[in-house]
Amino acid sequence: MSDSPEPDEEQAPGDPFEEIVAAERDRDPDLAVIEAGSRTLRAQSGAQRVDDLPARPADPAVDRALREVEAELATRWPETKLDPSVIRIQALMDVLGEPQRSYPSIHITGTNGKTSTGRMIEALLAAFDLRTGRYSSPHVQSITERISLDGAPIPAERFVAAYEDIKPYVDLVDARQDYRLSFFEVMTGMAYAAFADAPVDVAIVEVGMGGTWDATNVIDAQVAVITPISLDHTERLGDTPAKIAVEKSGIIKPDARVVLAQQPVEAASVVLRRAVEVDATVAREGLEFGVVAREVAVGGQLLTLRGLGGDYTDVFLPLYGEHMAHNAAVALAAVEAFFGVGEGRAPGPLDADIVRSAFASVTSPGRLEVVRTSPTVILDGAHNPGGATAAAAAVTEAFGFSRLVGVVGASAGKDVRGLLEAFEPVLTEVVITENSAHRAMDADALAAVAVEVFGEERVQVEPRLDDALEAAVALAEEEGEYAGAGVLVTGSIITVGEARLLLGRNR
Template identity: 45%
Template sequence: MTEDAEAVYQALLGRIGEGSPRRRLEPTRRVLELLGDPQRSFPIIQIAGTNGKTSTSRITESILRSFGLRTGLFTSPHFVSFTERIAIDGEPIADAAIAANWDDILPYVEMVDAELEAAGEKRLTFFETLTVLAFASFADAPVDVAVVEVGMGGEWDSTNAADAAIAVFTPIGMDHQAQLGSTVREIARTKAGIIKPGSVVVTAPQAPEALEEIERAAGLSEATLVRSGTEFDLVDDRVAVGGQLITVRGRAGSYDELYLPLYGDHQGVNASVAIAAVESFIGGGDVPLASDPLGDGVGVATSPGRLQLIGTDPTILVDAAHNPHGAQSLVAALGRYFDAEEFAFVVGVLADKDAAGILATLSPIASRFHLTQPESDRSIPWEDLTSIARAVGGVDGVEAEGYERLEDALEDARTWAAAGDKRMVVVTGSIVLGGEAAAFADDQGWKP
């Protein structure tokens, strides 16, 4: 990033962080109103869920772009660079553009800050302000359609200040219980709050109680409900070099043997959801998507930090699994898509996550754990995480070592993997840790 873009990021970091969201929409709406409601100048596909939000968002955006639409994409958190969170036409927003848009919105952000403080409330948070910046940037571009990933929850998430024509739900499970609720039903109820009157609702396979909440909210809003397994489905997926071949029964047509350059059965499901969402946007779900642009969009989709190769000889992957459900998908993908028999997991976890659950899920296939921490004030200290891993892994005899520095954890894991056949290193537990690992691997030249 240039100094101007870095200055924007530092200004955002000076606000209340993403780990402490406010259950409110009015401050975000107030800034947007002062700015002339930029979020109303383009249609929005909004994506909520527990796992798969970012991948589904990125696949959806890639398909839309392949049909000639100018796209905006808002995701979080970022993998390496802050500007990844706001993408225009498939590329992180230009440093000059984000600096200029920040200068445009700042007086109005400060005006609302002052109003909030006068009322005895906290000023706009990091994520509230970032959401405003994204909407303003999309309007400035301008874009034909924006794909917007919910930050946390749904009903009171700042992205919900916009009225999305299409609400998409990836699988909902247990995460952020302190903020969202102690059961899947409660969490799903909060996430279903993104459904707007008369909208289209597209959902991945869900636990029964989660689906009930989505169906309830859709019914109250007189929304059109499009369910995986009913209105559309992933019919088949086969392992291919660099990814998989998927066959999807969509809302309006069938799409055979699309090449998806992402690993994991869950990514095939994410792609099927993305296709149904795009069918709903282009042609209202009644017209099949043209095969060539669809194939092009699926075939170039990327999802940084999701089973991403960052090193060879030995193989090193990063995966953003940050809860037990994500760890289950990771374990399944490693068994199906990679020819390895021993795994060293380099793990760092944020404090609001179920670290024990993640480690217990990985433990059956783990040869060793290298425990460390991402560079975040929300991280579980490496010493504490090591104690958790030893308690979990001790049942199965998994070796667990702690490292203050990620670089040392990676170097030792890489040395171990290079000393044997069919060994692999997997960095997981946090997208922040994955980004740091990818940057270090790039500096070291681990991937030709």
Template identity: 55%
Template sequence: MVSGKQASSAGTDAQRRREQEAAALAEFQTVEAELNTRWPESTMEPTLDRIAALVDLLGDPQRAYPVVHVAGTNGKTSTARMIDALLAEVGLRTGRYTSPHLRDATERITLDGAPISHAGYVEVYREIEPYIELLDGRREPDAPRLSKFEVLTAMAFAAFADAPVEVAIVETGLGGSWDATNVADGAVTVITPIGIDHVEYLGPALAGIAKEKAGIIKPGSIAVMATQDAEAAAVLLERCAGLGATVARQGMEFGVLRRDKAVGGQLLKLQGLGGAYDEVFLPVHGAHQAGNAAVALAAAEALLGAGGDRQLDIDAVRAGFASVTAPGRLERVRTAPAVLVDAAHNPHGARALAAAVSDEFGFRKLVGVLAVLRDKDALAMLQMLEPVLDEVVVTRNSSPRALDVDELAGLAVQAFGADRVVVEPRLDDAVEEAVRLAEETDGESEALGGGGVLITGSVVTAGDARLLFGKDTV
């Protein structure tokens, strides 16, 4: 029996925790406001000088642990999360740095698979703030301050060193060679599928984009390569040969041997560097995610020295993959009608999304909700999604970079025809309208070909939609 005194003490403790959490959130929001006065993450300059100077002042924290460095156009975050899960399952303390976030910047820096707390985020920023101010003060009059991404990258490296972690899985932000994360030297470098994106910085040619991504491959490292177009593969292999990097290629040294649909995901047989791993359940959908799993397995094996006849423990591999979560990646946030959220944000990603939806879901009617950033090839994305969507509701997300709704509607009409396009400027109204349209299937279940809603177009769109459905954690 709990005494009145004990109940009072528990209530006081709970109130104190709430006050501490509120104070930490307020301070976090202050730090974010400060960071948002810097160069945005959508801006890139071809130099590592600023970030190199900052980590030098911090004592090069990125050299305190081995790094698995991940670049590519699509699949980076999902692959990084899978690598993290596998390495954690074999007993390593992990740090993971990814971008962008769905809702909260703390998602970008994780320790042991969990986002850093608001208080921890603030603490690491305040620790390195004097060094940031020192470098900002030394710059030439017309030179930019450290960018937001450079500061966040240094924060992640410092947080990992302070923890300390035994391995860091680090995802590039934009590109490779000139990405702030490239001050780290990956013992294992991972190149996920390369496509056309960020044309304003990386150019329109696949070979040029591949050359930029290949910049993370370092001398003597192990380069794990997802399946690539021949043009991109040639560039990557040339880089590896020039640096003496060991190459492991999907479809050659490793890959997906079998993929079967399963309730809540898929059942895989994977060929790793050390042999085959059977009966692996992956709780996410799509052939592209199976490919990501094969890449993640090879990367984990490479880091841990598996290969030849030496395999990772099969039970650890199964447990690691079974624990994988992929928020905003064909994530179901509602049933009856089913509402799926996906962060596809370029034509390459939209194509993979369309294939996954067509292959794994049997909707009689599927209504899309699309909000895209203005620097993306929205028309190509719409064209990729058109075969799997019966109608599309165009809208905008919360980003200041969101494409104008009327402009997006014009592009949607080109791809779908006017009779299949609905315009709703607010995302919540767009989702409500899409649900209404999907329910016109007379309430049939998904298994019988009922209606569904697919919300996509941007990581920001996915984050906004998850919040609408109460999914505010990752």
């Protein structure tokens, strides 16, 4: 639930692309590739970078087993139905033997930037020869992405085994509670058990929503990371940055080190009060660490970062946007805090060459990800105004398109007006669509808002995502020279994941 969308944005636990695939097969029974998409898109699509997301398992038996697990998980409360309590997950951890206490952890909360920051932390720790486990949500294409070991999504057969290992204990807890464990609670239990079984040297854990009562908050993380807080999920977390910060600061444990990204003043004040209450130490972006300099480079940006132990120059980050530079600064400070930099255990900076190598290897699928050229198609899972503002600025800075066509499909209940208003200055036209999730906002309803923001002449409606992509490509190609035009697919990580499949990724 961009950079990183709040991971509780609903994503059906099962395969989200079946409706599209089935519809396309009806239209073209001789379809040669499993991914749906127009003939134009199939012919023209071209990946630019090595993919790091898993395809469906090649072994039919493994694929069938994975689908069965997804189907079982889908019978539980989805991520959007929450009970503000950690009682059930604590009960599961108890019967599992507290696996989450067998390794140190870094806990990440915030509104935007969590997933990319977590991936950067993961790359840095791995570069220093630590075995990592990372838990994140939602997934872009495969449910296995949620649990990563050694920087890669857990193999499907291992995912199935993790589920089968804890299932008897899940059933035991279900029988003792008023409500069964939710989808997210079971996934969290699987991740913590898988990390203990591996075993990992350190776990990087992203919250599902908020912090205090999030299912992940049964760890005692020695480092708590809080990425930028803005308004999202206000019906559950509160309608001001300060109220939201109260929930998110709940991940701060006694004597922890807190790495605090730049925040609204009222949110920062809440976090600092919580840190004082539990005797935690805070490192603040802009004071103890931060971005010293940045310049746009081919394929990303070149940074100078100030860490807790000193400056790191000539750091190439193959991701776009000022917000990604700030995520990098937060990630670096988190890893320094983990190693004890600045507190006596490691007074000086980390090895700069290792830091440079780690950042150069970072990827973040679905976050300003270029997936094809001629014309350029970019995917970004922004689903709230804060994420949209960052994405719009990054696209403008890195690409400078003379014409940029948006493809927008959002989830119901989101601040779609705020999202569209953030994108309006950079999008020449917008094609409104919807994804296959049951919480997808109706295309006509979204288009009505888009017309108010963009004007009727700049809005086109294509309810099917494949048709929307084809229409956007056609509009971009009207520019004549591909280099001057582009397509931005956004509005939901679900829309981005389905577009990624349609455009031929992970065949």
